[in-house]
């Protein structure tokens with residue numbers, strides 16, 4: 176499909192000819208989105224135009240023009256996944272890269288106001304000299320915290336102390352699917368970006384739920400985020416770049432530890448103890464097969480093909496990385512002491528990462544603080560996918576890890592994905608408490624057509640497993656597309672009926688591309 180000439184002319188008049196493109200080669204570059212996409216191949220739908228607004232007024236104009244011509248539209252901020260690409264044939268891709276300003280940093284009240292294309296790395300560089308830091312979701316510091324907080328998931332290594340991205344929202348400027356402007360929170364009554372919930376009724380539950388609307392519910396143009404303390408130096412002593420050549424001095428009152436336990440039970444008990452102790456700045460399990468695959472692929476292959484080495488690496492399965500940070504030497508020493516007692520009590524060991532993975536602890540610490548590790552996920556096989564998972568109690572998360580591994584073994588046996596030794600659970604704690612996130616990762620190559628075909632029904636398999644095995648959460652089935660809501664909804668208090676009513680009330684013509692949100696095709700597809 177091509178864009179109607181009148182619509183193109185209106186968009187160009189509203190934005191400028193340079194910032195609205197319909198050249199096929201530019202459109203194709205937006206359609207190459209192989210990540211978070213289970214259908215085989217690289218391509219999502221080709222958009223009919225790409226528009227790059229510079230400010231909120233232009234976004235409003237653009238959305239109104241799309242409404243006038245009944246064209247769908249889809250926003251991206253940093254654009255790292257298929258859920259940001261066009262989900263249908265008549266979509267105007269709204270690329271927000273010109274909206275890249277940090278608008279305000281309020282040190283006293285620990286908030287920041289940003290536009291969509293500001294990345295976590297940019298913000299962190301500004302904050303550290305001010306003694307502040309931000310939650311960086313697991314996609315990495317190269318991504319937009321606005322996209323994460325308003326529209327897509329939001330867990331990450333720093334969740335243990337800084338929470339889930341949408342919980343850090345302190346106010347949002349939102350161009351509704353019809354083109355009306357709404358300010359959510361105290362900013363809406365002229366009281367500044369200080370509260371996301373009023374004065375007046377809160378709209379946060381409408382704005383998004385657990386997974387986010389993935390571009391299916393209008394366009395977010397500004398967002399205020401809650402900030403957290405950073406007790407490290409303004410500038411960390413770093414030399415070298417890249418995973419293999421980083422040399423970093425871990426600053427005073429900061430540390431990195433790898434804690435390993437002998438079985439699932441002692442690992443689980445240690446996680447509960449950690450949560451009760453309320454310590455930890457950054458924490459997660461990164462499974463040994465994955466850690467080896469992203470850091471040293473040659474060694475990974477050697478280990479994979481040798482039964483004894485496999486068993487040895489399997490011995491490191493029940494583990495987590497943790498970074499501690501103290502506001503004073505006493506605070507730091509206290510946390511180290513508590514961590515050591517937890518590990519000892521549960522029969523675990525604290526290992527030297529440089530001897531396990533060959534990566535110096537300083538480099539590992541910095542990659543976790545910066546969250547620059549995430550893109551390395553693409554190193555081993557070119558792509559990865561996530562299965563099962565959800566946010567649950569620690570015990571429930573670990574049950575999902577066990578089921579996730581079993582489920583994946585079938586796919587490994589068929590050659591649908593890389594043999595990463597089965598266990599590739601990514602598990603982390605939230606808010607120094609008893610709530611955990613987990614997901615089972617798998618590595619594959621999207622250029623391998625056979626693997627793509629075999630992985631096609633992965634999301635559907637996961638959707639069936641959740642109710643059958645009484646696992647909590649919707650897992651990552653939502654990447655299957657809108658019909659996942661219609662399949663899972665009846666088993667989860669019929670939330671999908673409410674979600675559809677809200678979507679219809681705000682977007683009567685279903686123009687904000689809802690391929691990954693609830694959509695009109697969903698009910699019919701779910702039947703199949």
Ligand SMILES: Cc1cc2nc3c(=O)[nH]c(=O)nc-3n(C[C@H](O)[C@H](O)[C@H](O)COP(=O)(O)OP(=O)(O)OC[C@H]3O[C@@H](n4cnc5c(N)ncnc54)[C@H](O)[C@@H]3O)c2cc1C
Pocket residue numbers: 210211249250251252253254255256258259260271291312313314315318319320321322323326327328329330331388389390391393394395396549550551552553691
């Ligand atoms: C290596 C890797 C690891 C990952 N690990 C995690 C993880 O641990 N936790 C996690 O939460 N996610 C994780 N992700 C998923 C990641 O959050 C998604 O890929 C997401 O798309 C990130 O891309 P982005 O930040 O560039 O946002 P975008 O791709 O720009 O946007 C994400 C979604 O939000 C919509 N959107 C973006 N901006 C706006 C806006 N201004 N208004 C309305 N809608 C908008 C888009 O349409 C899209 O559907 C990971 C991704 C990668 C690549």
